[in-house]
Amino acid sequence: MIFAHGLGGRDLTLKLLSSLDWQQKGFQIGCRVEHLQEWVDRRQYRIAPRPGCLGAAEYHLAMKSRGEAAGSGVTTFCMCPGGEVVPATAWTGQLSSNGMSLRARDGRYANAAVITTLPPETFSGPGQAYEFLRELEARCFAAGGGDYAFPAQSIESFLRRRTALEQPEASPRLGIRPAPLFELLPPAAARRFAEAFRYFEHLMPGFRTGNAIGIESCVSSPVRFTRHPETLETSVKHVYVAGEGAGYAGGIVSAAVDGLRIAEKLLAATP
Numbered sequence: 001m002i003f004a005h006g007l008g009g010r011d012l013t014l015k016l017l018s019s020l021d022w023q024q025k026g027f028q029i030g031c032r033v034e035h036l037q038e039w040v041d042r043r044q045y046r047i048a049p050r051p052g053c054l055g056a057a058e059y060h061l062a063m064k065s066r067g068e069a070a071g072s073g074v075t076t077f078c079m080c081p082g083g084e085v086v087p088a089t090a091w092t093g094q095l096s097s098n099g100m101s102l103r104a105r106d107g108r109y110a111n112a113a114v115i116t117t118l119p120p121e122t123f124s125g126p127g128q129a130y131e132f133l134r135e136l137e138a139r140c141f142a143a144g145g146g147d148y149a150f151p152a153q154s155i156e157s158f159l160r161r162r163t164a165l166e167q168p169e170a171s172p173r174l175g176i177r178p179a180p181l182f183e184l185l186p187p188a189a190a191r192r193f194a195e196a197f198r199y200f201e202h203l204m205p206g207f208r209t210g211n212a213i214g215i216e217s218c219v220s221s222p223v224r225f226t227r228h229p230e231t232l233e234t235s236v237k238h239v240y241v242a243g244e245g246a247g248y249a250g251g252i253v254s255a256a257v258d259g260l261r262i263a264e265k266l267l268a269a270t271p
């Protein structure tokens with residue numbers, strides 16, 4: 001039997017915890033940042049307008065941990081050139097951000113998640129970690145007005161601890177509403193993001209002219225189901241957990257490869 005329920009199958013994960021061996025692991029939270037793609041192109045290519053032979057420019061920014069607990073650095077993730085910020089939730093009354101680009105990557109905006117890792121010892125167990133995520137997503141939903149619009153503020157106002165939204169135009173199709181994201185996030189994480197935004201401004205001048213949008217909470221799993229090193233079975237024979245929900249993958253390719261590895265093991269074990 002294979003369970004491949006992704007990060008959206010939280011109820012199933014909680015049920016499986018009572019039957020299978022598992023380890024608690026760190027996971028990431030954050031928000032999206034969005035800029036005009038034209039600004040990213042100008043920063044990266046140093047020419048404007050971008051010639052047609054060049055694709056929409058990308059970036060990857062990281063700030064290493066500075067003296068705090070290991071894993072507490074901040075990084076951009078899932079950068080979507082010419083893309084849009086989309087609501088991604090499996091639960092009524094909860095809201096989490098994600099990002100996507102169409103193949104042409106020719107949209108007006110560029111977005112990326114900005115994330116930090118919460119180490120496993122932050123929570124007493126997976127139940128508390130999932131409750132934390134549920135509350136965070138419910139706060140995000142409420143702060144956006146309860147209709148799947150995203151709470152948002154300019155990065156500048158995040159740094160000044162104000163709620164202003166100087167650029168109310170943004171990619172989310174259901175809209176954005178001004179809200180203090182720094183109050184939605186746990187205080188230590190909000191401080192880390194503020195520090196990172198200043199650093200990113202140093203790396204890419206103009207970074208703070210963008211918007212911070214939504215809460216990113218579906219990046220990786222708070223638990224990992226332990227596996228037999230050879231057969232990849234869980235602690236129960238013939239039971240496999242594959243993909244992102246297993247805690248070994250993050251993203252389309254790694255989840256798919258994990259599923260393929262498990263399928264191969266299962267076929268090899270089938271008489």
Ligand SMILES: Cc1cc2nc3c(=O)[nH]c(=O)nc-3n(C[C@H](O)[C@H](O)[C@H](O)COP(=O)(O)OP(=O)(O)OC[C@H]3O[C@@H](n4cnc5c(N)ncnc54)[C@H](O)[C@@H]3O)c2cc1C
Pocket residue numbers: 004005006007008009010012078086088098099100242243244245250251252253255256
């Ligand atoms: C908007 C968006 C954009 C993304 N863009 C990228 C990207 O550009 N690059 C990238 O690498 N990753 C991206 N991701 C992440 C990527 O989608 C996931 O990493 C990947 O889909 C994980 O694959 P999976 O098969 O493990 O889980 P999933 O694709 O989540 O599949 C799990 C399936 O199990 C089902 N399920 C859950 N619980 C149960 C249950 N109890 N019973 C029965 N079925 C259940 C779900 O409905 C779902 O169909 C994006 C995600 C979103 C939401």
